[in-house]
Amino acid sequence: MAEISDVTKNTYQMTFSTLEQQMGSKLQDAVIRENVEGEFYFTDSQEAADFIETFTRNADTVNQDLTFERRRLGLRRFNYAPMIDSFDKIALINDPTFAATSNALYGAGRRKDALIVEAAYGTTYGSYDNSTSFVYDTNNTIAVNEGGAGNVGLTVEKLRAMAEIFEAADVPDEIPKFIAGTAKQKRDLLASTEVTSADYASVKALVHGVVDSFMGFTFIWVNGSVDGAKIIPVDGSGYRRVLAWAQDGLTLGVGKDVATDIQIRVDKNNSYQLWHEMFIGANRTSEKKVGSILCSEV
Numbered sequence: 001m002a003e004i005s006d007v008t009k010n011t012y013q014m015t016f017s018t019l020e021q022q023m024g025s026k027l028q029d030a031v032i033r034e035n036v037e038g039e040f041y042f043t044d045s046q047e048a049a050d051f052i053e054t055f056t057r058n059a060d061t062v063n064q065d066l067t068f069e070r071r072r073l074g075l076r077r078f079n080y081a082p083m084i085d086s087f088d089k090i091a092l093i094n095d096p097t098f099a100a101t102s103n104a105l106y107g108a109g110r111r112k113d114a115l116i117v118e119a120a121y122g123t124t125y126g127s128y129d130n131s132t133s134f135v136y137d138t139n140n141t142i143a144v145n146e147g148g149a150g151n152v153g154l155t156v157e158k159l160r161a162m163a164e165i166f167e168a169a170d171v172p173d174e175i176p177k178f179i180a181g182t183a184k185q186k187r188d189l190l191a192s193t194e195v196t197s198a199d200y201a202s203v204k205a206l207v208h209g210v211v212d213s214f215m216g217f218t219f220i221w222v223n224g225s226v227d228g229a230k231i232i233p234v235d236g237s238g239y240r241r242v243l244a245w246a247q248d249g250l251t252l253g254v255g256k257d258v259a260t261d262i263q264i265r266v267d268k269n270n271s272y273q274l275w276h277e278m279f280i281g282a283n284r285t286s287e288k289k290v291g292s293i294l295c296s297e298v
Contacts, residue, residue: 022224249289
């Protein structure tokens with residue numbers, strides 16, 4: 001005869017929860033977004049005008065060529081296509097289809113962020129035949145020991161130094177500027193200021209989410225990972241490369257945003273194929289508008 005413990009009942013959650021993850025893109029609204037038709041998208045910029053002095057009356061006109069810079073953004077194809085066996089829909093208490101699709105959208109957003117950061121630090125190509133390469137300007141990197149306090153995390157002094165780089169390059173004040181770091185840099189900021197500091201109240205409000213901007217930068221905290229690595233990367237010495245940029249310094253090109261389709265696969269015993277795809281790319285449009293702050297996480 002069975003014991004009463006053998007006939008106790010169980011209750012199950014009626015929906016699927018999503019495990020901890022960065023739920024979508026945090027950076028796509030902080031860069032220039034362009035809809036792209038075709039395989040490539042080109043951005044053209046005109047270099048600064050330079051007046052020359054004339055010393056004599058009725059002097060000959062000196063013709064000056066207009067100089068331009070062209071860069072190419074190429075679309076890349078990304079897919080996510082899990083399968084659900086037709087038996088799964090019967091055997092499982094909950095239908096996983098909706099949860100899987102929502103999860104796919106979160107992953108697509110993280111991939112966008114990873115491409116934007118990759119473009120910020122990578123080599124971009126341009127000119128008419130795409131033969132000219134443009135590399136990230138290491139002069140725009142704030143050292144991990146900026147301010148003479150040793151190898152430290154994100155500090156107010158480092159933010160001042162980054163702001164100075166943009167200002168010295170004549171990046172217009174009206175262009176929004178951003179900082180993307182992780183939770184560790186968020187904590188470092190509060191620890192880097194003394195209670196008596198004039199910056200303390202502003203930093204405290206930033207860290208606690210009361211405001212999202214400080215010293216001319218809007219802060220975005222990005223803690224997600226792609227391909228097993230944090231979206232905000234580290235350098236060869238293990239220092240976090242906190243990203244700083246002016247909005248028009250980075251471009252996200254979208255040929256097709258995330259498309260979703262659910263099909264029955266007759267070649268897989270009528271399993272359900274959850275198909276997701278997007279064509280996207282990113283590039284850096286100007287070296288002067290992208291920088292990095294190295295931060296120790298020890």
